[in-house]
Amino acid sequence: MSELTEYTVWDAPTRWFHWINALAIVGLVATGLVILNDTALGLSGSGKITMKSVHAVFGYVMAANLLWRFVWAFFGNRRSWVPHPISAGAVPSS
Numbered sequence: 001m002s003e004l005t006e007y008t009v010w011d012a013p014t015r016w017f018h019w020i021n022a023l024a025i026v027g028l029v030a031t032g033l034v035i036l037n038d039t040a041l042g043l044s045g046s047g048k049i050t051m052k053s054v055h056a057v058f059g060y061v062m063a064a065n066l067l068w069r070f071v072w073a074f075f076g077n078r079r080s081w082v083p084h085p086i087s088a089g090a091v092p093s094s
Contacts, residue, residue, distance in 0.1 A: 011077055017069045024062035031055040 031054050034041060038048050 013072050013076060014069075017065060017072070020065045021062060024058050024065065027058040028055060028062070031058060 031051050034043065035048060035051050035055060038051075043051065
């Protein structure tokens with residue numbers, strides 16, 4: 001039986017970026033749908049304003065996260081931009 005070798009393709013900060021981005025997108029979609037269907041959901045005027053504020057916060061989180069990712073791409077470690085060829089599954093030439 002051959003042993004499997006584990007390679008780290010992306011570093012932890014890059015993984016954090018992707019998860020924060022995914023959660024921000026889910027939050028933006030959810031709050032956007034609530035704002036869109038405010039009448040059907042019985043949302044009051046002040047509730048709609050609150051939902052718009054929460055929606056804006058999710059947008060700011062996503063924008064700050066994107067800015068952080070750009071900074072990390074240029075000033076992070078060697079795996080923050082492009083994965084190492086061996087880690088990505090490429091076969092080294094003989």
